[in-house]
Amino acid sequence: MFRTLLRIRRVEERLVALYPEQQIRCPTHFSIGQEAVAAGVCAHLSAKDLAMSAHRSHAHYLAKGGDLKAMVAELYGKATGCARGKGGSMHLIDRSVGFLGCVPIVGSTIPIAVGASFGSRLLGNSATTTIFFGDGAAETGVFAETLSFAALHKLPVLFVCENNLYSVLTPQSERQPHGRRIVDVAAGLGVPGEQVDGQDVETVFDVAGQMISRIRDGGGPGFLEFLTYRYLEHCGPLDDTRLGYRPPGEFEDWLERDPVRIETERLIAEKLIDAKAIERLESELALEIDDAVEFAQASPFPERAEMDASVFA
Amino acid sequence: MGERELHYADALNEALDICMRRDERVILMGLGAPDVSGIFGSTTGLLEKHGPERVFETPISENAMTGVLLGAGLVGIRPVMTHVRQEFAMPAMEQIVNQAAKWHYMFGGQASVPMVMRMIIGRGWGQGSQHSQSMHAWFAHVPGLRVLLPATPYDAKGLLISAIEDENPVVILEHRWLYKTFGPVPEGHYRVPIGEPNLIHPGKDVTIVSSSYMTLEATKAVRSLADDGVEAELIDLRSIQPLDDAMILESVRKTGRLVVCDHANRNASFAAEIITRVVEQALDTLKAPPVRITLPHSPTPTTRALSNYYYPTDGHIVAAAKRLMGLPSEDPFASVAPEDTLDVPDPSFTGPF
Numbered sequence: 152m153f154r155t156l157l158r159i160r161r162v163e164e165r166l167v168a169l170y171p172e173q174q175i176r177c178p179t180h181f182s183i184g185q186e187a188v189a190a191g192v193c194a195h196l197s198a199k200d201l202a203m204s205a206h207r208s209h210a211h212y213l214a215k216g217g218d219l220k221a222m223v224a225e226l227y228g229k230a231t232g233c234a235r236g237k238g239g240s241m242h243l244i245d246r247s248v249g250f251l252g253c254v255p256i257v258g259s260t261i262p263i264a265v266g267a268s269f270g271s272r273l274l275g276n277s278a279t280t281t282i283f284f285g286d287g288a289a290e291t292g293v294f295a296e297t298l299s300f301a302a303l304h305k306l307p308v309l310f311v312c313e314n315n316l317y318s319v320l321t322p323q324s325e326r327q328p329h330g331r332r333i334v335d336v337a338a339g340l341g342v343p344g345e346q347v348d349g350q351d352v353e354t355v356f357d358v359a360g361q362m363i364s365r366i367r368d369g370g371g372p373g374f375l376e377f378l379t380y381r382y383l384e385h386c387g388p389l390d391d392t393r394l395g396y397r398p399p400g401e402f403e404d405w406l407e408r409d410p411v412r413i414e415t416e417r418l419i420a421e422k423l424i425d426a427k428a429i430e431r432l433e434s435e436l437a438l439e440i441d442d443a444v445e446f447a448q449a450s451p452f453p454e455r456a457e458m459d460a461s462v463f464a
Numbered sequence: 465m466g467e468r469e470l471h472y473a474d475a476l477n478e479a480l481d482i483c484m485r486r487d488e489r490v491i492l493m494g495l496g497a498p499d500v501s502g503i504f505g506s507t508t509g510l511l512e513k514h515g516p517e518r519v520f521e522t523p524i525s526e527n528a529m530t531g532v533l534l535g536a537g538l539v540g541i542r543p544v545m546t547h548v549r550q551e552f553a554m555p556a557m558e559q560i561v562n563q564a565a566k567w568h569y570m571f572g573g574q575a576s577v578p579m580v581m582r583m584i585i586g587r588g589w590g591q592g593s594q595h596s597q598s599m600h601a602w603f604a605h606v607p608g609l610r611v612l613l614p615a616t617p618y619d620a621k622g623l624l625i626s627a628i629e630d631e632n633p634v635v636i637l638e639h640r641w642l643y644k645t646f647g648p649v650p651e652g653h654y655r656v657p658i659g660e661p662n663l664i665h666p667g668k669d670v671t672i673v674s675s676s677y678m679t680l681e682a683t684k685a686v687r688s689l690a691d692d693g694v695e696a697e698l699i700d701l702r703s704i705q706p707l708d709d710a711m712i713l714e715s716v717r718k719t720g721r722l723v724v725c726d727h728a729n730r731n732a733s734f735a736a737e738i739i740t741r742v743v744e745q746a747l748d749t750l751k752a753p754p755v756r757i758t759l760p761h762s763p764t765p766t767t768r769a770l771s772n773y774y775y776p777t778d779g780h781i782v783a784a785a786k787r788l789m790g791l792p793s794e795d796p797f798a799s800v801a802p803e804d805t806l807d808v809p810d811p812s813f814t815g816p817f
């Protein structure tokens with residue numbers, strides 16, 4: 152789990168560094184700061200369990216076991232990408248590990264994931280489905296519609312809301328009534344859950360584990376609202392604190408609770424890892440990421456004939 | 465032994481029943497799908513035959529339910545959704561246009577969405593602005609959707625079977641005034657190929673292209689024109705996306721005259737697409753400018769006093785064809801009075817739907 156956490160961080164840091172080269176030419180939403188949610192939740196999911204996400208999905212894709220090379224190549228618009236270059240960062244898919252896809256229209260994958268859960272049950276298989284989305288998605292009509300449906304049919308689905316406080320540049324306080332928690336809205340719609348610290352991967356792991364067990368035991372849908380924080384701009388690789396939309400001190404407060412740092416310090420304190428082991432892990436990850444980037448850069452672009460291929464199955 | 469004949473509604477019902485019997489993954493859902501009226505008879509009895517796991521009611525959440533169907537389709541279910549009026553699919557345009565239509569392409573062909581969305585076009589008996597539209601041109605504009613408009617019971621069954629067995633999202637628009645029409649429908653499983661128009665009547669003087677209910681008006685027009693010595697060729701589109709236009713082009717090259725009938729508002733109608741294709745590819749063979757017969761570019765009025773002047777009829781098609789032939793023609797609305805009861809398909813129709 153620590154490896155997953157660190158791997159997501161290092162992959163995204165590399166992509167951030169490469170972004171100004173203008174080879175990655177698609178809207179790219181980084182999850183730096185939010186990795187613990189993906190790592191902690193997906194640690195409970197097997198490849199036959201299904202997951203979907205939205206525009207900020209690298210962490211979910213990687214934590215669910217998605218192919219790193221195919222992801223990087225997808226960002227580079229290459230034919231070897233996970234969507235053959237036709238999707239980009241906002242349309243990651245790896246069906247071999249149960250990652251069914253992600254899209255940037257806010258809220259839209261919530262019903263699709265519930266449909267996958269519904270379909271799985273109709274087909275008589277035991278897969279659970281997890282849907283990752285942000286606090287903004289809780290404002291959409293399909294959020295309410297879909298939670299009601301999932302509750303009505305007691306579907307085996309886990310709703311994971313990553314509440315990072317902002318929708319683009321607009322704080323949640325300007326979008327949702329003061330004092331109303333998203334997890335309470337979900338409960339009102341028939342899907343019970345908890346609001347949880349999303350910065351501590353072990354807390355995420357524990358809470359998600361209990362919830363997923365309950366769902367697997369036929370307890371119906373569950374909802375987890377994780378409080379977390381996005382370090383970079385909404386879309387793109389830059390630090391946007393200069394825009395002044397975050398209250399003074401807020402960013403620094405969240406940095407104090409950086410998920411990678413919290414877990415590193417804990418593992419060192421508990422003597423489960425040492426500086427040498429971390430160094431070894433870091434160099435393994437660096438090599439793997441080098442490979443993925445080289446693969447993406449060396450891969451061909453799709454042929455011209457791909458432009459209008461695959462409109463219909 | 466004559467051919468067996470069925471109502472349009474029963475032909476649809478038979479298509480659903482056959483597909484559900486052949487493939488356990490086919491499910492049917494929608495507002496009212498399992499209720500006693502059974503979507504005007506098209507779903508009657510299916511709940512009893514196939515059970516509540518496969519035939520069920522949905523919450524009034526069209527957009528979410530469309531997404532749910534899409535997701536179920538992604539894991540192997542073959543869902544059919546019903547909308548008792550096409551307007552009720554409008555809240556679901558996000559899922560239909562952004563998601564279902566694009567899914568196969570934007571994931572590089574790795575996933576397909578085998579879902580069918582049945583939508584009924586209303587008309588008459590005061591249906592008004594929000595119960596009588598046909599947005600087929602909207603759907604046809606979106607890459608990735610198949611759009612079908614069956615005009616006969618035969619096509620209704622064969623196209624619905626093809627739609628359910630297709631790997632793509634399909635919008636099938638059924639006109640309410642066709643539900644009580646009667647026609648030959650073979651027993652058992654058969655498909656009408658998606659994308660092939662149907663030559664309903666051959667002729668050499670003028671080409672009439674139509675779809676859905678307008679094909680009935682056009683059929684009447686062809687008979688009237690024959691009485692006047694005009695041999696009209698009638699082509700029913702059946703499918704507007706995809707559309708093989710070869711038959712239309714061949715016909716216009718023969719007749720040199722084109723009338724397109726479209727049960728939709730005038731601006732940016734599908735009639736405009738047909739005329740564009742003909743102008744692009746066969747302009748040199750045209751003897752006169754093509755004509756489109758459409759609804760006016762205004763919402764549908766509820767009162768019959770105005771709807772009597774809203775819907776074009778066979779008389780409009782006849783008048784247009786005669787004008788193209790250089791024959792005298794009259795305004796078909798000239799003889800219409802506000803109190804006429806033109807707002808029902810036939811006298812047996814007593815509403816309310």
